[in-house]
Structure formats: structure tokens, C-alpha cells
Amino acid sequence: MTDLKRLNKFISDTGFCSRREADKYIEDGRVIVNGMRPVMGVKVALSDTVLIDGKALKKVPKRAYIAYNKPVGITCTTERKIQSNIVKAVNYPDRIFPIGRLDRPSEGLIFLTNEGDIVNKILRAGNNHEKEYVVTVDKPLNRQFVNKMANGIPILDTVTKKCKVTQTGSQQFTIVLTQGLNRQIRRMCEYLGYEVVTLKRTRIMNVTLKGLKVGQWRHLTEQEMAEINNSIADSGKTEELSVDENKQSANISKPLQERSVRKEDDKKRDFAKHVKQGRFESKHGQPSNKPARRNSTTRTGTLSLKK
Structure with a gap:
């Protein structure tokens, strides 16, 4: 066929x-x-x-899977009008594009490819593909910082997934993420009152920066690709996973204002129900939003302590 x-x-x-x-x-x-x-x-x-x-059209080029040690100052975009774009920096002979992104002030490992099908499977947060970073901040760390970072930080109308955080110096730590929110690590640190000084990605899944100097790139080996393909073999369709993840995200990240409105609506419905049942009544016999005063004695005949 x-x-x-x-x-x-x-x-x-x-x-x-x-x-x-x-x-x-x-x-x-x-x-x-x-x-x-x-x-x-x-x-x-x-x-x-x-x-x-x-x-x-030209024939379909051979599949390319590249590991690049991105320097600070390179922008992860294919836009030619941006002089610092990553495609120009790599200067590969065929058309390629980055898988995910690293902020311009950040450095480290990023994949590039010419195969669109593999991109979403690698990026899909639901597939729990690990990415490891080394981060330096502007002031000394403490145990509270490490624990909070590891257990989730509220940013971008959601709470970050639990992750592994290890302090490696007075102002340095490593963090392993399985999701990629916009400027996630920087936002997490800012929430806790810290500013990121340097941020370097050292690993994506089974691939590390070993042997790659800043600004250098290489093709992924057959063994590395075999492990990657094996890890994404059970990845669902992009659309199916997007629907599931969006549902979960919607449940977690409802804006507080929306929740307040819903709570207020519930109160109004309850009040209307109580009025209908005759539980609330005003001095003039009309429905009131104030509960009727209780008798000085309860149904058991116990005297009220109120004078």
C-alpha cells in the first residue's frame, strides 16, 4: 500500500x-x-x-537529529530577520528547526531536526521526558527554597509539577523537569525571591553535553536515537494528549476570580432555595436575606444564655 x-x-x-x-x-x-x-x-x-x-520540489532530505550546545545570546527561532537565530548559528545545509527552546540568556543542550513528527512526542510533558539544568542564583540558598522548588510553585495560572532539586553549592542547584512552561525555572525562582544569574541545560532524556563545547553541534548517534525512539514509542497522538492535558490544566488552574464568581452564584442559588422554602422572612412578611431569629429556648427547652 x-x-x-x-x-x-x-x-x-x-x-x-x-x-x-x-x-x-x-x-x-x-x-x-x-x-x-x-x-x-x-x-x-x-x-x-x-x-x-x-x-x-527537491527530494526529501535524509533525517537529521542534532545536539547543539547553545551559547548565551542565540535565539531559538527560525525567523531569518532575527540575526541571532539558532538556524543561522548552526549553519546546517538542510532546513532544520529546534525542538523546544532555551531562553536567549540561557545556554546548553537543545535538539534540532528536520522531522516534524518527533517534535511533539519529545516535548509532550505528559510523557515525562526529563530535562536537567544547572542553575546559579543571586544569593545563598536554603532548605526551604529547595523543598518548595521540588514540590511545585504557582506560576502562569498553574502549579508546576513536582521535580527533583539538588543543592550543589551555596548559590547553585540542579533541577530535573518533565515540563517546559515559558521561562519556568526563572519564574519559579522569582516567586521565591531569587534571581537567576546563569542557567544551563545539561541533559535532555538520555543525551548530555559531554564532548560538546559551547557553540558546537553533532549528530545524535544511532544508539541515542534508538533510546529516544524507544522512550517515545508509546506516546499518544498529539491531539489526544493535548485534550487530556488541557482538561487537567483547566481543573488545576482556574483563576481565583472565576472560582469566586462560581462560589457567589452557589450562594445566590442556595438563598433563593431557602426563600422558596419559607426559611427566610422579613418584618413585612416578604422574603429576606437575614435568617429568622431563634426562640429564647431551643426545642429541648434549654434556656438561651443570651441576655
């Missing part, structure tokens, strides 16, 4: 452009498949002839 791919992915896999850009080419009528103008979402095979602006 011939393997079929969506046209935008087929174009992207050749390194011509991204899927989003491919959609634009298709929408603008600049793509021709087997002599005909295709519709959005059509699937094609390797045997099909695909032209863009009348020119044939």
Missing part, C-alpha cells in the same frame, strides 16, 4: 518551507499536483509530481 501524506507535510518534509507556509502556497494556487491545482488537505504519494511556481 502506498503511503500518503497531507500535501503541506509533503512540501515541508522536502525542506522547502514550513507546513503553515505550505498552506499559504496551496491557498494562493501556486502548487500543482500531477498537472492539477489541489484543494487544501489533499494527500499525495512519493510517486506524485508536485510543482511550486512551476518548479519541482
Whole structure:
């Protein structure tokens, strides 16, 4: 059976452009498949002839999986207009893009590839893929800091997942994360009153920085890729996991204002119910929001202590 791919992915896999850009080419009528103008979402095979602006696409390049020791100052983007972009820094002959990101002021290990399918599986927080960092902060650490960092910090309308934190110096610690919120470590430290001075990622899953100087890159070995593929073999579909994680996140990160509104609505419904049942009554016989005074004696005949 011939393997079929969506046209935008087929174009992207050749390194011509991204899927989003491919959609634009298709929408603008600049793509021709087997002599005909295709519709959005059509699937094609390797045997099909695909032209863009009348020119044939190059063959799909060999899969590339790169480990790069990113220096401080390099931006994890493919935007060519940004001079410090990571693609320009690596200068790989084929089109590649980073898997995840490291802040511009941060350094260390990051993967780059030309295979889109592997990206979400590696990044998926639900798959618990570890990333290890060495962090230096602006003042001495204490046990309370380590414990709080390890057990979860409230940032970005959620609470970070529990993680492993080990103090390695008076102002330095290592942290192993399985999620990647925006500027997560920096935000966690800021919440506790600390500022990150240096941040370096030293490991992603089974791959480390060993043998890589700052600014250098290398291809991942067959053994490293075998371990990575084995670890993501059971990863679910991106959409399925996104739905599950969004549900969990929604339950955890409801804004306090929304919770307050819901609580107030519950109070109003309870009050209306009590009025209907005749439990609340005003001096004029109309429903009131004040509970009726109790008799000076209880149903057991015990005298009230109130004078």
C-alpha cells in the first residue's frame, strides 16, 4: 500500500518551507499536483509530481537529529530577520528547526531536526521526558527554597509539577523537569525571591553535553536515537494528549476570580432555595436575606444564655 501524506507535510518534509507556509502556497494556487491545482488537505504519494511556481520540489532530505550546545545570546527561532537565530548559528545545509527552546540568556543542550513528527512526542510533558539544568542564583540558598522548588510553585495560572532539586553549592542547584512552561525555572525562582544569574541545560532524556563545547553541534548517534525512539514509542497522538492535558490544566488552574464568581452564584442559588422554602422572612412578611431569629429556648427547652 502506498503511503500518503497531507500535501503541506509533503512540501515541508522536502525542506522547502514550513507546513503553515505550505498552506499559504496551496491557498494562493501556486502548487500543482500531477498537472492539477489541489484543494487544501489533499494527500499525495512519493510517486506524485508536485510543482511550486512551476518548479519541482527537491527530494526529501535524509533525517537529521542534532545536539547543539547553545551559547548565551542565540535565539531559538527560525525567523531569518532575527540575526541571532539558532538556524543561522548552526549553519546546517538542510532546513532544520529546534525542538523546544532555551531562553536567549540561557545556554546548553537543545535538539534540532528536520522531522516534524518527533517534535511533539519529545516535548509532550505528559510523557515525562526529563530535562536537567544547572542553575546559579543571586544569593545563598536554603532548605526551604529547595523543598518548595521540588514540590511545585504557582506560576502562569498553574502549579508546576513536582521535580527533583539538588543543592550543589551555596548559590547553585540542579533541577530535573518533565515540563517546559515559558521561562519556568526563572519564574519559579522569582516567586521565591531569587534571581537567576546563569542557567544551563545539561541533559535532555538520555543525551548530555559531554564532548560538546559551547557553540558546537553533532549528530545524535544511532544508539541515542534508538533510546529516544524507544522512550517515545508509546506516546499518544498529539491531539489526544493535548485534550487530556488541557482538561487537567483547566481543573488545576482556574483563576481565583472565576472560582469566586462560581462560589457567589452557589450562594445566590442556595438563598433563593431557602426563600422558596419559607426559611427566610422579613418584618413585612416578604422574603429576606437575614435568617429568622431563634426562640429564647431551643426545642429541648434549654434556656438561651443570651441576655
